[in-house]
Amino acid sequence: MRLVIVGDTLLDRDVDGSVRRIAPDAPAPVLEEERVSERPGGAGLAALLAAAHGYEVALVTAIAPDAAGARLIELLTAAGIEVYALPLPGTTAEKIRLRAAGQVLLRLDRGGEPQPPGDAPQAVLDVLREASAILVSDYGRGVARHPALRAAIEAAKAPVVWDPHPNGPPPVPNVRLVTPNESEVRRLAGDAGNGSGLATAQRAGQLLRQRWRAGAVVVTRGAQGAVLCHSGTTPLVIPAPRVSGGDTCGAGDSFAAAAAVALARGALVSEAVQEAVAAASAYVGRGDDMSDKSDAIERVGVQAAGQLVAAIRAKGGTVVATGGCFDLLHTGHLATLRAARSLGDCLIVCLNSDESVRGLKGPDRPLTAQADRSRLLAALDCVDAVVIFDDPTPEPVLSWLRPDVWVKGGDYDSLPETELVERWGGQTVIVPYLDGRSTTKTISEARSRR
Structure with a gap:
């Protein structure tokens, strides 16, 4: 399966x-350079993200014969991407961000006004004809306007995903999916794009779908997920997983690339959009790390918990932990978890594994496997991470996490973990437990009714 990406590529630097002083000759901060990193931007970033997931990727773009262009080709080919470069008059576009403490102080753009790229060789037209899927990643610099490329894309049998730009041309007719974000929709849809929220996304998305004669338009809304507008009158809303922090630059490229790959595998448009929302959220959650870390997005596992604890402690925050089997999640559990979360800056749930639950509750338990139990817990807004342990007690995992507060729900007079937690200066507390809510009781009642 080969994904062919068509679009404008630039060099991100x-x-x-660190900033420790103000310039003596101007009211400006002085940035003391510590490190410089370079990566392909625009369509090049979309290609890089797709290649990082193991897909065969070809990039059709325009690159000038200058130092920045040579560096782009070097970075792209090193990532295993086949580069089909059209000649580009002028200079390669560059975006240089000056940053301190993770914040952008200034962005310097180079490359000037975009120039139309030169002729497309036959090899470019051949690779488009043979593609399994095509992604047009338009950054408004001219590649998506190229007449020969547009004709080849329109004639292609592969599914086409078009990521538009307000300064670029409309998609060719019969594109399978167009992926504008809310800001682009407001500029592209005219009066229909006025306002914000779900209703505006639906109204503008349907207008653009009809104008462009596209199979579907999905309006991406960042943390609010995406709205898929198709031939039906009712839109499909796909929520995004909760993500803490992260740089959103490149999330749109990740979204579009994931959608194109899913369509190439034969997924329905609705399924492709769901995969794309998850991929974009994962990208934001892990920042510039291109590896697959979906566990970090679901916040399940030792790595997710360890990274969270380190981040909270670096800020001087309070780490709270609680534990249990959570076999059938009920309101009693929820009350305990919410109370625990209110005691600090994050809550980590130490979850008994299936083996551990069987040892405690008997061979008929758990009713819900640990993979499902952990994902349900991680989906709660009061839970920040879940770590699964196999031992009869949570003491080994507590010795690793070293929470500042260890919480249990119920009417315990004492807890065996209290002395352990006190060794590192932590505190054990009990929070109220809702009467009458019990997994064992629920199971017993269900069996008696049967």
Whole structure:
């Protein structure tokens, strides 16, 4: 399966450093450079993200014969991407971000006004004809306007995903999916794009779908997920997983690339959009790390918990932990978890594994496997991470996490973990437990009724 990406590529350069003083000759901060990182931007970033997931990727773009262009080709080919470069008059576009403490102080753009790329060789037209899927990643610099490329894309049998730009041309007719974000929709849809929220996304998305004669338009809304507008009158709303922090630059590229790959596998448009929302959220959650870390998005596992604890402690925050089997999640559990979360800056749930539950509750338990139990817990807004343990007690995992507060729900007079938690200066507390809510009782009642 080969994904062919068509679009404008630029060179992203991040200059990171520290600011400790103001310039004596101007009211400006002085950035002391510490490191410089470079990566492909625009369509090049979309190609990089797709290649990082193991897909065969070809990039059709325009690159000038200059130092920045040579660096782009070097970075792209090193990532295993086949580059089909059209000649580009002028200079390669560059975006240089000067950053301190993770914040952008200034962005310097190079490359000037975009120039129309030169002729497309036959090899470019052949690769489009043979593609399993095509993604047009338009950054408004001219590649998506190229007449020969547009004709080849329109004639292609592969599914086409078009990521538009307000300064670019409309998609060719019969594109399978167009992926504008809310900001782009407001500029592209005219009066229909006025306002914000779900109703505006639906109204503008349907207008653009009809104008462009596209199979579907999905309006991406960042943390609010996406709205899929198709031939039906009722839109499909796909929520996004909760993500803490992260840089959203490149999330749209990740979304579009994931959608194109899913369509190439034969997924329905609705299924492709769901995969794309998850991929974009994962990208934001892990920042510039291109590896697959979906567990970090679901906040399940030792790595997710360890990273969270380190981040909270670096800020001087309070780490709270609680534990249990959570076999059938009920309102008693929810009351305990919410109370525990209110005691600090994050809540980590130490979850008994299936083996551990069987040892405690008997061979008929758990009713719900640990993979499902952990995902349900991680989906709660009061839970920040879940770590699964196999031992009869949570003491080994507590010795690793070293929470500041260890919480149990119920009417315990004492807890065996109290002495352990006190060794590192932590505190054990009990929070109220709702009467009458019990997994064992629920199971017993269900069996008696049967």
